[in-house]
Amino acid sequence: MSSEEYPDIRGGGSLIVAWQVKDKPVTVVGGGSVASSRVGHLLTADANVTVICPREGLSAELRHRLSRSQISHIPRSFSVSDDLPSEGPNRPAMVLVAIDSPSVSTEIYTACHSLHIPVNVADVPHECDFYFGSMYRDGPLQIMVSTNGNGPKMASLVRRRIEKELISEPFGSAIDKLGVLRARVRERIPGNAKNDMRRRMRWVSLLSEKWTISQLATLDDKTIELLLQNLDQDPPSYDDLRQSA
Numbered sequence: 001m002s003s004e005e006y007p008d009i010r011g012g013g014s015l016i017v018a019w020q021v022k023d024k025p026v027t028v029v030g031g032g033s034v035a036s037s038r039v040g041h042l043l044t045a046d047a048n049v050t051v052i053c054p055r056e057g058l059s060a061e062l063r064h065r066l067s068r069s070q071i072s073h074i075p076r077s078f079s080v081s082d083d084l085p086s087e088g089p090n091r092p093a094m095v096l097v098a099i100d101s102p103s104v105s106t107e108i109y110t111a112c113h114s115l116h117i118p119v120n121v122a123d124v125p126h127e128c129d130f131y132f133g134s135m136y137r138d139g140p141l142q143i144m145v146s147t148n149g150n151g152p153k154m155a156s157l158v159r160r161r162i163e164k165e166l167i168s169e170p171f172g173s174a175i176d177k178l179g180v181l182r183a184r185v186r187e188r189i190p191g192n193a194k195n196d197m198r199r200r201m202r203w204v205s206l207l208s209e210k211w212t213i214s215q216l217a218t219l220d221d222k223t224i225e226l227l228l229q230n231l232d233q234d235p236p237s238y239d240d241l242r243q244s245a
């Protein structure tokens, strides 16, 4: 391969990853509207959320989540010495700060930083190990738009444009069905040898390309069973499969 074939790198972006916080302790400092939005994102990712703020600071949304045991609440101001243990089960995997005091925010940021706990202080880019972005969700499909700190409102507008574009097609259920199908293909071709992996990956890729999103969304148990009967051949088109059924 000649060097011209490698993609050009343009730095200055973010590493956008799908961070797994399922069942991990995450601390949210503050209980206003920004904190409520952060908590929504965390619960989407099945995190174990503790909100710390005085009782009167807890928003209606967070009171609702507390009453349904979706979050825990420590009803007082944040305390660096009590709420940031350097080890043990209560050491947070991540801290999100959304309070109206820049000096306290800085104090929390500094403490997290020295303990190597990833931290985001809402609206203070230089006190963020990571930024939030504008989110679109349809079942297992999540899309995050970031402008890398340049225009958060614009991130929201771009996300709405994407939403408008995607909403007419059932991407979420198509991806749900593909998830089921992939698991079944792995049952039929179990091995971890390179060849088994290649066969599975090639077959699933071809089907994902060949069928439309709406067709994939129709994949039920019966159709999946039919498809799995012929894993030795390339997957049939949707119409061919229907005709043969």
Ligand SMILES: C[C@@]1(CC(=O)O)c2cc3[nH]c(cc4nc(cc5[nH]c(cc(n2)[C@H]1CCC(=O)O)[C@@](C)(CC(=O)O)[C@@H]5CCC(=O)O)C(CC(=O)O)=C4CCC(=O)O)c(CCC(=O)O)c3CC(=O)O
Binding pocket: 037, 120, 121, 122, 123, 124, 125, 128, 130, 131, 132, 133, 134, 135, 145, 146, 147, 148, 149, 150, 151, 152, 153, 154, 155, 156, 159
């Ligand atoms: C760096 C970052 C750090 C972080 O907070 O993680 C950050 C920083 C700052 N935001 C500011 C302002 C606004 N933020 C919003 C809204 C959102 N802000 C979000 C993320 C981020 N905001 C991260 C970068 C993301 C990126 O660049 O793409 C979104 C996408 C996600 C979320 O917060 O969940 C959410 C939209 C969600 C949605 O609608 O879908 C609005 C619009 C509104 O409120 O409707 C305004 C006013 C209009 C404007 O300024 O654009 C200011 C200036 C404060 C000042 O002027 O004093 C700073 C500080 C600075 O820029 O220095």
Ligand SMILES: NC(=O)C1=CN([C@@H]2O[C@H](COP(=O)(O)OP(=O)(O)OC[C@H]3O[C@@H](n4cnc5c(N)ncnc54)[C@H](O)[C@@H]3O)[C@@H](O)[C@H]2O)C=CC1
Binding pocket: 029, 030, 031, 032, 033, 034, 035, 036, 052, 053, 054, 056, 057, 058, 059, 076, 077, 078, 098, 099, 100, 101, 104, 122, 123
């Ligand atoms: N609300 C919004 O739309 C926006 C807010 N912001 C900024 O985001 C931050 C949070 O804003 P909001 O969510 O509106 O909250 P808010 O400003 O309405 O309330 C602050 C929250 O922090 C809690 N709090 C204050 N000091 C605390 C401490 N030491 N320990 C624990 N909790 C403490 C309060 O009890 C309250 O729940 C602020 O810095 C605000 O300037 C920025 C852009 C938009």
